[in-house]
Amino acid sequence: xxxxxxxxxxxxHKVRTxxxxxxxxxxxxxxxxxxxxxxxxxxxxxxxxxxxxPDRTFATVDHIVPTRQRQRPFIDVMAExxxxxxxxxxxxxxxxLYDIGDxxxxxxxxxxxxxxxxxxxxxxxxxxxxTSTHGxxxxxxxxxxxSQVRDVLASxxxxxxxxxxxxxxxxxxxxxxxxxKDVILTIxxxxxxxxGNGYAYEYAGDAIERMSMDERMTICNMSxxxxxxxGYANPDETTFQYMEGRPFAPQGEAFAxxxxxxxxxxxxxxxSYDDEVEIRAAELTPVVTWGVNPGQSIGVKGRVxxxxxxxxxxxxxxxxxxxxxxxxxxxxxxxxAFIGSCTNGRLSDLQEAARIVxxxxxxxxxxxxxxxxxxxxxxxxxxxxxDATFREAGFDWRDAGCSMCLGMNPDKLEGNQxxxxxxxxxxxxxxxSPTGRTLLMSPAxxxxxxxxxxxxxxxxxxxxxxxxxx
Amino acid sequence: xxxxxxxxxxGRALPLRGDDMxxxxxxxxxxxxxxxxxxxxxxxxxDDRLAAARAGQVHPFDDPRFQGASILLANRNxxxxxxxxxxxxxxxxxxxxxxxxxxxxxxxxxxxxxxGLACVTASPQDVAAxxxxxxxxxxxSLTVDLQAGTCQAPGQTIAISIPGHVRDAxxxxxxxxxxxxxxxxxxxxxxxxxxxxxxxx
Numbered sequence: 001x002x003x004x005x006x007x008x009x010x011x012x013h014k015v016r017t018x019x020x021x022x023x024x025x026x027x028x029x030x031x032x033x034x035x036x037x038x039x040x041x042x043x044x045x046x047x048x049x050x051x052x053x054p055d056r057t058f059a060t061v062d063h064i065v066p067t068r069q070r071q072r073p074f075i076d077v078m079a080e081x082x083x084x085x086x087x088x089x090x091x092x093x094x095x096x097l098y099d100i101g102d103x104x105x106x107x108x109x110x111x112x113x114x115x116x117x118x119x120x121x122x123x124x125x126x127x128x129x130x131t132s133t134h135g136x137x138x139x140x141x142x143x144x145x146x147s148q149v150r151d152v153l154a155s156x157x158x159x160x161x162x163x164x165x166x167x168x169x170x171x172x173x174x175x176x177x178x179x180x181k182d183v184i185l186t187i188x189x190x191x192x193x194x195x196g197n198g199y200a201y202e203y204a205g206d207a208i209e210r211m212s213m214d215e216r217m218t219i220c221n222m223s224x225x226x227x228x229x230x231g232y233a234n235p236d237e238t239t240f241q242y243m244e245g246r247p248f249a250p251q252g253e254a255f256a257x258x259x260x261x262x263x264x265x266x267x268x269x270x271x272s273y274d275d276e277v278e279i280r281a282a283e284l285t286p287v288v289t290w291g292v293n294p295g296q297s298i299g300v301k302g303r304v305x306x307x308x309x310x311x312x313x314x315x316x317x318x319x320x321x322x323x324x325x326x327x328x329x330x331x332x333x334x335x336x337a338f339i340g341s342c343t344n345g346r347l348s349d350l351q352e353a354a355r356i357v358x359x360x361x362x363x364x365x366x367x368x369x370x371x372x373x374x375x376x377x378x379x380x381x382x383x384x385x386x387d388a389t390f391r392e393a394g395f396d397w398r399d400a401g402c403s404m405c406l407g408m409n410p411d412k413l414e415g416n417q418x419x420x421x422x423x424x425x426x427x428x429x430x431x432x433s434p435t436g437r438t439l440l441m442s443p444a445x446x447x448x449x450x451x452x453x454x455x456x457x458x459x460x461x462x463x464x465x466x467x468x469x470x
Numbered sequence: 471x472x473x474x475x476x477x478x479x480x481g482r483a484l485p486l487r488g489d490d491m492x493x494x495x496x497x498x499x500x501x502x503x504x505x506x507x508x509x510x511x512x513x514x515x516x517d518d519r520l521a522a523a524r525a526g527q528v529h530p531f532d533d534p535r536f537q538g539a540s541i542l543l544a545n546r547n548x549x550x551x552x553x554x555x556x557x558x559x560x561x562x563x564x565x566x567x568x569x570x571x572x573x574x575x576x577x578x579x580x581x582x583x584x585x586g587l588a589c590v591t592a593s594p595q596d597v598a599a600x601x602x603x604x605x606x607x608x609x610x611s612l613t614v615d616l617q618a619g620t621c622q623a624p625g626q627t628i629a630i631s632i633p634g635h636v637r638d639a640x641x642x643x644x645x646x647x648x649x650x651x652x653x654x655x656x657x658x659x660x661x662x663x664x665x666x667x668x669x670x671x
Contacts, residue, residue, distance in 0.1 A: 015658050016654075020647075020650075024658075028667060035503075038506070049648075049652075081505060082503060082504075145554070145558075145577065146555040148580070156662070157651045198576065225551075227550070227575060255671075261666045261667075261671060293550070313489055408499050408503060428517065430499075432500070
């Protein structure tokens with residue numbers, strides 16, 4: 001009987017079974033940022049502990065950083081306090097920090113892969129639930145809380161229970177105008193926001209195999225929105241091509257040896273799964289969320305639910321969103337358009353959005369902004385002139401960070417504004433205003449909504465929408 | 471291990487109705503902008519509480535009848551979303567010492583264990599019965615007994631579930647894991663030494 005990638009990586013990193021019955025798992029890469037670590041470093045100081053593996057720990061700043069006016073000290077005193085705290089902690093404990101002003105700064109889940117820190121077969125932990133993003137490389141990556149950050153800092157290990165594996169096969173050709181974001185939103189809608197509890201999601205099937213690394217990252221990123229703490233795709237030639245030449249990737253002969261090992265940790269053909277699901281790509285359409293969790297979504301041609309009867313959760317979500325049961329989602333007016341985040345803030349996302357935007361202008365009354373996921377993405381986009389495309393169309397072109405995905409920096413919704421967002425969560429108050437409203441969709445759909453001012457089927461806006469998956 | 475042994479949690483309860491209560495609602499992100507967890511108890515469900523007040527309602531966390539409660543009653547998929555430990559930290563600091571829910575999101579469940587906040591599950595019918603009971607009689611005292619696997623309330627005792635290792639960790643005070651992970655550290659080094667990506671392939 002073969003093994004899944006999860007089983008192989010788990011077995012390789014297992015230190016022992018703890019008296020509690022949990023597995024002590026070695027963490028190959030620990031990524032840290034300013035928001036979920038100050039208390040963990042304090043705990044280390046109080047107990048007189050060191051960082052066990054500063055050579056396997058890397059820090060950046062993303063959650064609270066402004067996306068313009070980044071000179072220090074920040075205007076926001078609390079933000080300045082947090083960044084200063086991370087600077088002090090990383091200096092004291094010998095951890096490298098990619099700070100504001102460094103070309104390697106960016107959203108932690110964007111820079112890990114970019115730098116080649118993220119590699120197949122690794123265990124990765126970070127104090128952020130979207131750490132599952134790194135699973136796109138065939139890593140097993142966990143979002144953890146601050147006490148577990150403390151544990152990983154002190155011991156480079158965490159205590160965990162084994163996970164079951166659900167294979168989600170996405171088969172066939174995606175229709176044009178349908179993107180990786182639509183695939184994962186559909187998976188979450190079908191399996192539910194708690195459907196992945198206790199599972200790792202293995203994304204497989206020919207549609208996944210044809211996807212770029214950026215697209216696989218979008219899919220793995222939102223695993224947690226379906227309740228799965230871990231999501232991954234098996235490493236293949238696409239993965240290896242992406243890895244080659246990255247600063248922290250093995251070089252020369254070591255790269256050839258690495259490739260052989262990376263291949264060996266992919267799930268075996270005869271591996272058995274705890275559950276299997278198939279998603280037929282040809283049936284998918286562009287998706288938009290209508291409610292207050294990422295499972296509450298419909299096709300852009302659909303009508304919001306609730307017309308047939310009273311479901312308290314549906315009525316509550318509709319009331320919050322200002323929607324009427326049964327109304328079409330297309331045509332809903334937006335106030336803000338946000339392109340960015342660890343879900344969809346990579347170069348290919350910006351390229352796709354720019355293609356829609358080119359030759360158009362943001363609708364009057366709509367505030368639109370593009371926030372690259374990292375300085376590297378920003379610079380690559382600027383080399384292609386995407387910044388000019390967006391600016392000419394009336395978008396703000398910002399510096400890298402998490403920004404309006406969670407509104408911990410000055411980029412926030414105001415009042416009950418409606419935001420078309422390429423990010424990952426439409427929870428109540430998520431984007432920084434307690435009454436703000438979020439519609440999740442692909443970056444191309446956000447671009448379309450920015451131009452028309454309403455939720456729009458991107459396939460109708462331009463004739464030449466390229467296929468999302470090449 | 472020096473952590474508190476958590477075996478029985480006794481006290482009044484606070485019913486919080488609704489599925490998929492995400493951690494952004496439990497602790498809005500703006501309150502994460504601090505280098506300590508101090509004071510988070512003031513901001514538990516802050517936006518939901520403000521929204522309730524605006525609608526002329528009283529959120530359970532503002533309801534005078536439920537002040538001082540130590541057991542939170544919740545529905546399905548409690549604590550979904552963000553990995554922010556600030557959510558269970560806020561609840562714990564508010565005074566909640568156990569959560570009885572239909573089910574939990576995985577990261578919230580793990581984060582709660584790390585700070586000694588007991589999360590146990592019960593059937594939807596039993597959770598509904600407890601919520602109704604507490605809404606009728608806010609002074610009712612509940613007892614979550616981890617060893618017995620029960621939650622006792624006046625006139626009824628319901629079954630609760632908790633994974634064996636979680637129960638053991640709470641009951642023996644082994645929920646503060648760092649010390650455990652640092653034991654026999656040569657075993658950790660041995661595992662690391664075998665990893666191709668740390669050995670230059």
